[in-house]
Amino acid sequence: MAWMFCACWFLVTGLIWFTWQQKLRKSASCQQEPPSLPVLPVIGSLLSLQSPFPPHVLFTQLQKKYGHTYSLMMGNHSVIIVNRYVEAKEVLLKKGKTFAGRPRTVTTDVLTRDGKDIAFGDYSAAWRFHRKIVHGALCMFGQGSASIEKIICAEAQSLCSILCETATLDVSPELTRAVTNVVCSLCFSSSYSRGDPEFESMLLYSQGIVDTVAKDSLVDIFPWLQIFPNAELRKLKHCVSIRDKLLQKKYDEHQADYSDHVQRDLLDALLRAKRNAENNNTADISAESVGLSDDHLLMTVGDIFGAGVETTTTVLKWAIIYLIHNPQVQRRIQEELDSKIGGHRTPQLSDRGSLPYLEATIREVLRIRPVAPLLIPHVALTDTRVGDFFVRKGTRVVINLWSLHHDEKEWMNPECFEPGRFLNSEGTSLNIPSSSYLPFGAGVRVCLGEALAKMELFLFLSWILQRFTLSVAEGHSMPCLEGKFGVVLQPVKYKMNARPRAGWEKHKGSPC
Ligand code: PLO
Numbered sequence: 001m002a003w004m005f006c007a008c009w010f011l012v013t014g015l016i017w018f019t020w021q022q023k024l025r026k027s028a029s030c031q032q033e034p035p036s037l038p039v040l041p042v043i044g045s046l047l048s049l050q051s052p053f054p055p056h057v058l059f060t061q062l063q064k065k066y067g068h069t070y071s072l073m074m075g076n077h078s079v080i081i082v083n084r085y086v087e088a089k090e091v092l093l094k095k096g097k098t099f100a101g102r103p104r105t106v107t108t109d110v111l112t113r114d115g116k117d118i119a120f121g122d123y124s125a126a127w128r129f130h131r132k133i134v135h136g137a138l139c140m141f142g143q144g145s146a147s148i149e150k151i152i153c154a155e156a157q158s159l160c161s162i163l164c165e166t167a168t169l170d171v172s173p174e175l176t177r178a179v180t181n182v183v184c185s186l187c188f189s190s191s192y193s194r195g196d197p198e199f200e201s202m203l204l205y206s207q208g209i210v211d212t213v214a215k216d217s218l219v220d221i222f223p224w225l226q227i228f229p230n231a232e233l234r235k236l237k238h239c240v241s242i243r244d245k246l247l248q249k250k251y252d253e254h255q256a257d258y259s260d261h262v263q264r265d266l267l268d269a270l271l272r273a274k275r276n277a278e279n280n281n282t283a284d285i286s287a288e289s290v291g292l293s294d295d296h297l298l299m300t301v302g303d304i305f306g307a308g309v310e311t312t313t314t315v316l317k318w319a320i321i322y323l324i325h326n327p328q329v330q331r332r333i334q335e336e337l338d339s340k341i342g343g344h345r346t347p348q349l350s351d352r353g354s355l356p357y358l359e360a361t362i363r364e365v366l367r368i369r370p371v372a373p374l375l376i377p378h379v380a381l382t383d384t385r386v387g388d389f390f391v392r393k394g395t396r397v398v399i400n401l402w403s404l405h406h407d408e409k410e411w412m413n414p415e416c417f418e419p420g421r422f423l424n425s426e427g428t429s430l431n432i433p434s435s436s437y438l439p440f441g442a443g444v445r446v447c448l449g450e451a452l453a454k455m456e457l458f459l460f461l462s463w464i465l466q467r468f469t470l471s472v473a474e475g476h477s478m479p480c481l482e483g484k485f486g487v488v489l490q491p492v493k494y495k496m497n498a499r500p501r502a503g504w505e506k507h508k509g510s511p512c
Pocket of ligand 1: 207210213306307311
């Protein structure tokens, strides 16, 4: 009896203390804080987040009750959800540096050796230096480089040959291989052929990581849960260890035959930056202090490799799904390809300006199914404001890109797939009809691979649609339009049919 009394007493005083603390916090700031979802001690707002819908959809719906900017508690972390572009741009662009922090979570720490990468690493001088180097290296080997176009086209050619051989297939592994080979050439000057066991193992570990990392699982909200057996965390650690072995192997090979005189790829460029920093040790910047330790380099290459593969493959899969659902869009792209390129040569990057409908379709795919619908959470590095609301230092800020891209005030029928919305009324030139569109994020943490991704999307889709008409595989249902929520919004597996277009064989004498 006595212990029950004690427990009740603790519970009641605990609750009173908690409510009082919350009130104190609010009144101390004397500032208007965003409306908040109900908060309970320990679990925070978890009960209000129970929903059959994925988080980005739930956060969009919650606006009706709490307004476009509201707050909630994830365990003991305060989180602000931003659903409108005005505030999103304030966070990402106007106050980009103030909001450039990243939260540390259990799963991202496992993936990145405690944030020693660029995507999940916290903001610091070392981070800025590191990012600058990667940006420079990507510029050198990526955008604008004729060789990257050649590499993408070679992969597009080999993908088309496979589509010819096997008309009906789950295209996902082949798309992934094509995209992986582009990133592999860029990072490591290597590529995978069909059935390569290293590639098969990469497919498995990468999916394992996407399934388990950075999706606000309980262990990320309550880190103390790590002390209990946790199957997801075990799977993540296993997949990360396989990935790390692969990265380490590439790293060792590159170090073994590194030369100051030739820069074969991005890893060489990073190694050179590291060596330069080491040689400059007389100055007060050491390789370690500027964030170029072996760990940092490995994790950054892991970022570029992981992001380069998972994001572009995901967009290509969504593009194919929407083309299957909208054969009229597919026909119009093909008409454009026929009239602007014809059947005597294959598409190239310089055709981008003359294929506005295809470009508009790519933009629409990125709008309707953004790769990362909640981006990666930001953290306020000082006390600041979003709109009229006060934001305390350390608050996490989630930009709900899904809300921005489906905002009815900004987009007519946002649920409809309508590439024409990105064209002028004559359909001849491209535009961006609303500011509520940020598929690659914005500001200090904007996606580093945007230019490369756009080149790949354009070339792969134009090559495929010049030769094939895509439809649902016979006997299968239409591919699902709902995504599987995770660090990237992946489509559910589907089977498609690729039918060579009439007349293609006549003109070409190529594999089809
Ligand atoms: C994808 C699985 C890989 O094995 C590891 C990896 C590294 C970088 C991550 C990427 C994953 C998912 C997409 C991310 C990217 C960094 C930036 C990108 C999160 C987890 C996005 C969309 O922001």
